[in-house]
Each structure stands twice: as structure tokens, then as C-alpha cells.
Amino acid sequence: MRRLLLIAVPLAIAAAVFGASRSSGSDSADDTGTGVITFPLSLYVVHEADDTNGTSLSSQRTEEGVRSIAARVGDIWSVAGISFDPVTVHTIELPRDIVADLISGDAGSFLDGDGPGFTVPEPGAINGFYLAFAGGANGFTPRGSRVFFVADESSVHDERVSSHEIGHILSLEHALDDQSRLMFSGTNGMGLTDAEISIARDVAAGIPGATTASGSESDDGVLRLANQGGSDEGHTPRGFAGMGTGLFAGDDLNPNFPDGDGVQTFLTFALPPDLGDPTVALLTSDSLEVSGTPFDDLGPLRAESVSYVDFGPDLFDEIPDGVAVECSRVGEHGLTCDVTDAVVADISNGQDVTQFRLRFDAADDGDGAQDLAAFFDSDPNTNRPGLFTLELFP
Numbered sequence: 001m002r003r004l005l006l007i008a009v010p011l012a013i014a015a016a017v018f019g020a021s022r023s024s025g026s027d028s029a030d031d032t033g034t035g036v037i038t039f040p041l042s043l044y045v046v047h048e049a050d051d052t053n054g055t056s057l058s059s060q061r062t063e064e065g066v067r068s069i070a071a072r073v074g075d076i077w078s079v080a081g082i083s084f085d086p087v088t089v090h091t092i093e094l095p096r097d098i099v100a101d102l103i104s105g106d107a108g109s110f111l112d113g114d115g116p117g118f119t120v121p122e123p124g125a126i127n128g129f130y131l132a133f134a135g136g137a138n139g140f141t142p143r144g145s146r147v148f149f150v151a152d153e154s155s156v157h158d159e160r161v162s163s164h165e166i167g168h169i170l171s172l173e174h175a176l177d178d179q180s181r182l183m184f185s186g187t188n189g190m191g192l193t194d195a196e197i198s199i200a201r202d203v204a205a206g207i208p209g210a211t212t213a214s215g216s217e218s219d220d221g222v223l224r225l226a227n228q229g230g231s232d233e234g235h236t237p238r239g240f241a242g243m244g245t246g247l248f249a250g251d252d253l254n255p256n257f258p259d260g261d262g263v264q265t266f267l268t269f270a271l272p273p274d275l276g277d278p279t280v281a282l283l284t285s286d287s288l289e290v291s292g293t294p295f296d297d298l299g300p301l302r303a304e305s306v307s308y309v310d311f312g313p314d315l316f317d318e319i320p321d322g323v324a325v326e327c328s329r330v331g332e333h334g335l336t337c338d339v340t341d342a343v344v345a346d347i348s349n350g351q352d353v354t355q356f357r358l359r360f361d362a363a364d365d366g367d368g369a370q371d372l373a374a375f376f377d378s379d380p381n382t383n384r385p386g387l388f389t390l391e392l393f394p
Contacts, residue, residue: 035270036226036385037201039210041084042124043070046102046131049093049118057099059152061130063089072159075377076182076190077166078384079245080197081229082204088122092129102149105135107142125207126169128162138186141168146207156188163190170200194231201230223278223392225269228353229385232268236316237261238363243313246381247388249301250294250372251364262363264316265375266306267356269390271347278392281343283356284336285375285388288329292371299361300326301335301373305342306357320357321345327358335373343392354390 043066047058070087077083094102094110095118101109120127126146134140138154139161141147148165150158160182167183175181180189183196192200204210227233235248238261253263267283283303295301304324308315322345327337339356346354358373365371374380375387 035212037204038083040124042088043128044092076163079382081385103133141165170203221394225390226385227388228268233383237263247375252370260364265358280393281340282391287375294371297365303337
């Protein structure tokens with residue numbers, strides 16, 4: 001059997017109803033890039049090939065369980081605009097001595113090609129192996145490789161261990177001062193700073209097999225652009241000097257904020273070069289979740305064109321570039337806004353992005369109760385790409 005070598009390569013705001021916010025940190029990055037970066041991820045349940053000694057070294061995980069972990073890992077990394085596709089899961093049998101080395105935390109015999117051969121099926125750009133034990137750690141990543149190992153039983157959530165190790169592969173170092181961070185050791189923190197997102201995206205974009213897509217054109221010629229996510233988007237409140245991840249519009253976001261605070265959402269879309277004027281441009285989402293009665297108490301939700309270089313709390317009082325258009329609800333979770341004039345103006349002015357603020361007419365209704373329009377799939381405190389789509393009709 002031929003052995004396949006794995007080549008080495010080099011402000012938090014909480015929403016009371018929806019849960020604690022993930023921190024975006026205080027670091028900043030000049031550019032987190034545009035579009036979702038996608039690359040293959042392969043995961044393996046490691047079994048001992050020769051289990052005749054009565055002391056099995058095999059992982060007790062199932063392939064179904066690992067697929068579930070992979071889905072949650074995708075949610076964590078989506079805030080950075082990083083996606084894994086395809087994701088393959090296999091059970092792999094390794095010689096007992098190599099499994100024993102891995103369990104002790106030594107990946108040398110696995111990586112260097114010595115000893116009995118084995119085949120790794122469908123290797124991805126990044127490869128994760130699930131072991132019975134991992135040298136007393138929750139997991140580990142051999143430096144300079146695209147391989148990580150995770151123990152069956154860990155002191156933190158399984159998806160957090162795998163995501164943390166992927167962070168190391170994407171050149172992120174341990175965080176030392178904030179337990180809410182993904183890269184802090186031994187906690188369930190899952191936050192990424194803007195600087196970490198920028199580093200991870202830079203490395204991810206250079207992985208063989210990685211693709212970056214900011215939009216796709218359908219058979220009918222409609223160009224669909226995903227919101228950019230990352231550090232150029234999020235929410236800002238009124239009366240509180242902060243900002244955060246999560247796409248919220250409404251009032252009384254957090255009971256710890258001043259009475260009568262409002263909150264607005266800011267979105268950025270990258271415009272492809274040489275883009276012609278669309279006949280219609282629609283800002284849409286099918287990720288709307290409502291808390292309270294914002295559409296009844298705060299007036300219509302409006303989208304208006306704004307321009308900014310750095311996302312920050314001062315944008316709450318930004319003067320819009322054009323007329324605020326009223327958005328319409330579509331079913332329970334849908335929203336659509338006709339932003340044709342704003343997009344055409346940005347294209348005519350040679351802009352490489354078009355940006356919007358979503359806000360209700362009233363910042364607060366004075367009743368002290370939370371009224372929010374939130375846009376998310378599994379985690380409300382994310383602003384991942386794809387929660388909004390800008391549809392440009394020819």
C-alpha cells in the first residue's frame with residue numbers, strides 16, 4: 001500500500017434575546033478581502049488497523065458525528081468569509097505503532113513517510129484526524145503542516161477544538177488575554193479579531209484548490225453578489241460608543257446600554273470591474289428573525305446608501321448619500337429593498353463597493369422592550385457573507 005504524504009506549507013455588544021455577542025476585538029485590519037474563500041476539508045476517524053491485542057487504540061467517533069462537527073466548524077469560520085467545500089469524512093486504518101505515536105502527541109512517523117505504508121483517501125486542502133487521545137491535549141497541529149489532530153474527549157466543544165486547530169493552519173497564534181477568542185487555549189471562546197480574519201483570509205486564499213467568489217451569474221443573467229462580511233459590516237447603537245458583529249436593526253439591543261438606544265445595520269458589497277448599469281438592483285435576505293414588534297412600533301425598515309472607509313460607531317449619524325427606500329417583508333424570513341438608484345450611482349462614480357445602512361424610522365419607541373430585526377442563520381452574532389444578496393438584473 002502506498003503512503004500518501006501530506007505536504008507542509010508554510011467591540012463586543014450583546015443582544016439580549018438572541019444571546020451573547022462574539023467579540024470582534026480591538027485589533028483592526030486594512031482589508032479582510034472580498035468574497036467567500038472556499039477550499040476542500042477532509043476529516044478522518046482514526047482506527048487501529050491491527051486490533052488483536054485487546055487494547056484498542058481506535059477513536060470511538062462515528063463518521064456521522066464528525067460530519068456534524070464539520071457543519072458547526074463551518075459556522076464558526078463563516079464570520080471570516082471562509083467556507084469548506086467539499087467536506088469529506090472517512091474512517092481510516094493506520095498501523096498500531098503510528099496510531100500510538102499520534103496518541104502520544106508525536107506526528108513524526110505519520111508525516112515523514114517512515115514505517116508501514118497506508119493510504120489517506122481524498123485528501124483535502126486541510127486534513128483533520130480524530131484520535132482516541134492526543135497526547136493529553138484537546139488537539140494539536142504540527143507546525144508548518146495542513147494537518148490537525150483532535151482527541152475524542154476534550155475539555156471544550158468539539159467544533160471549537162477543530163476550529164482552533166484550523167486557525168493555527170491559517171497562521172494564527174495563541175491569544176493570551178481574552179478568553180472569548182477562538183485562539184485562546186482551553187476555553188469555548190469562538191471570537192476572531194479583524195486582524196485574525198485578515199491573516200486567515202490571506203493564508204486561505206493561497207491554499208492550493210482555494211477559490212474566491214464574490215458573486216455568481218444565473219442562467220437568466222442576474223448577477224448575485226453576497227454581502228462582504230468581516231470588518232466592513234456589523235451594527236452600531238445610539239448612545240453607546242461601540243460597535244459589534246451581528247446584523248441588527250431596532251431598539252433596546254442590550255439592557256446594559258442607555259435607555260432608548262437604537263441600533264443600525266451596515267452592509268458592504270464588492271462591485272466587479274467593468275460592471276454595466278443594472279435595470280433593477282434588489283437588496284434581499286432570507287435570514288430575517290424578528291424579536292418584539294419592530295415593524296409595528298418603529299415604522300418601516302429602510303435601506304439607504306452610505307459611504308465609509310472604516311466601519312465604526314460614528315456611522316450611526318452618517319448623512320446618507322441618497323433617498324432611503326422602504327424595504328418590504330417577504331414571508332416570515334424574507335426582506336427585499338429596491339436599491340437601483342444607489343447602485344447605479346455607485347457604478348457611475350467608479351466605486352468598487354456599494355454600501356448600505358438599514359434602519360427603522362424611529363430609533364426607539366420608548367417602551368423599554370426590545371424590538372429587533374436580526375439577520376442570521378445559526379448564530380445571531382455573526383455578519384458572515386451570504387446573509388444578504390444584491391441581485392443585479394440586466
